[in-house]
Amino acid sequence: MNESSETGGHANESFRFVQLSDLHLSYIQAPNPIQLLNKRILGYLSWLRKRRHTHQRWILDLAIEEIRQLKVDHYAITGDLTHIGLKHEFEQVSQWLASVATAESITLIPGNHDLYVNEQWDRSFALWENYMLGDNQKRQHSSNQALTQLNQLYPTVRIRKQVAFIGLSSAFDAPWFRATGKVGEQQLDRLQKLLSSKALDSYCKVLLIHHPLTMTHTPTRKCLLNRDKLINLLTQYPVELVLHGHGHNSCYDSVDSIDNNEIPIIGMSSTSSINQSNNYKAEFLLFDIGKTAQHWIINKQNYTFDKNLKKFIATAQQEFNQSRIC
Numbered sequence: 001m002n003e004s005s006e007t008g009g010h011a012n013e014s015f016r017f018v019q020l021s022d023l024h025l026s027y028i029q030a031p032n033p034i035q036l037l038n039k040r041i042l043g044y045l046s047w048l049r050k051r052r053h054t055h056q057r058w059i060l061d062l063a064i065e066e067i068r069q070l071k072v073d074h075y076a077i078t079g080d081l082t083h084i085g086l087k088h089e090f091e092q093v094s095q096w097l098a099s100v101a102t103a104e105s106i107t108l109i110p111g112n113h114d115l116y117v118n119e120q121w122d123r124s125f126a127l128w129e130n131y132m133l134g135d136n137q138k139r140q141h142s143s144n145q146a147l148t149q150l151n152q153l154y155p156t157v158r159i160r161k162q163v164a165f166i167g168l169s170s171a172f173d174a175p176w177f178r179a180t181g182k183v184g185e186q187q188l189d190r191l192q193k194l195l196s197s198k199a200l201d202s203y204c205k206v207l208l209i210h211h212p213l214t215m216t217h218t219p220t221r222k223c224l225l226n227r228d229k230l231i232n233l234l235t236q237y238p239v240e241l242v243l244h245g246h247g248h249n250s251c252y253d254s255v256d257s258i259d260n261n262e263i264p265i266i267g268m269s270s271t272s273s274i275n276q277s278n279n280y281k282a283e284f285l286l287f288d289i290g291k292t293a294q295h296w297i298i299n300k301q302n303y304t305f306d307k308n309l310k311k312f313i314a315t316a317q318q319e320f321n322q323s324r325i326c
């Protein structure tokens, strides 16, 4: 995307971004059988039987077409861009990302499908680093294990106008038949330091994580294992908004901070799904973040895919007023 012609410039100083999730946009090309001698065999069979029919690239293309009309400042992508995290899937996603916008305009966090097994870094996330690194964050390749690298890299911070995107990685090499997530202890320690330092208090803090923080809309086999620790941390050091994917369902929950402010936890459906069941239709979420002297005004607009119209249409809308720390 050409930043000068396609983004920004909203009259009321609001910042506009879009959330996409669970794109599963890659196409698995005849994998080497050796690559499937692990948990990936399950994902590959699931892709052959079902997922390649559920996730349609043309639906994602329609979403991007619609988003371009909306002149967004930024894209936030909350993980699961691949199916089983093979190198050629990472390459396909890289090509797609480059066609959408600059690395400056896309913030990407990993999902569990992107770390289906603990792959080598240079065969996986190294290809997406420019979309993942925080502002001024340097590449550190102390290990070639993806999980180790992700735990060292996150949390990331990307500041865009009045918004601070804080990325977490909840992807880990979960056991067979599990799609659980976990945020590494190092990440939690650094997140606590970051939020308690108040360095981001003049920004609207938007936390991006693939797995949902609560169990309200999530089965046990897909949950965030150490959610209680993260919730406790956010209760003490709140953010203005938490965005996640993973469940492929449009959902809302919240937790209360220690001073009784509600932290919205917003989950979205897959942006590429052909599923037409309620809450599972493909969608993207448009956020406008404005401010008054005392508040952040956060407006969320869902855009839902209508199979008959072959179009994403504006549906549910919600507004949140969050106190600003001035």
Ligand SMILES: [Fe+2]
Binding pocket: 080, 111, 112, 113, 179, 210, 245, 246, 247
């Ligand atoms: Fe997921």
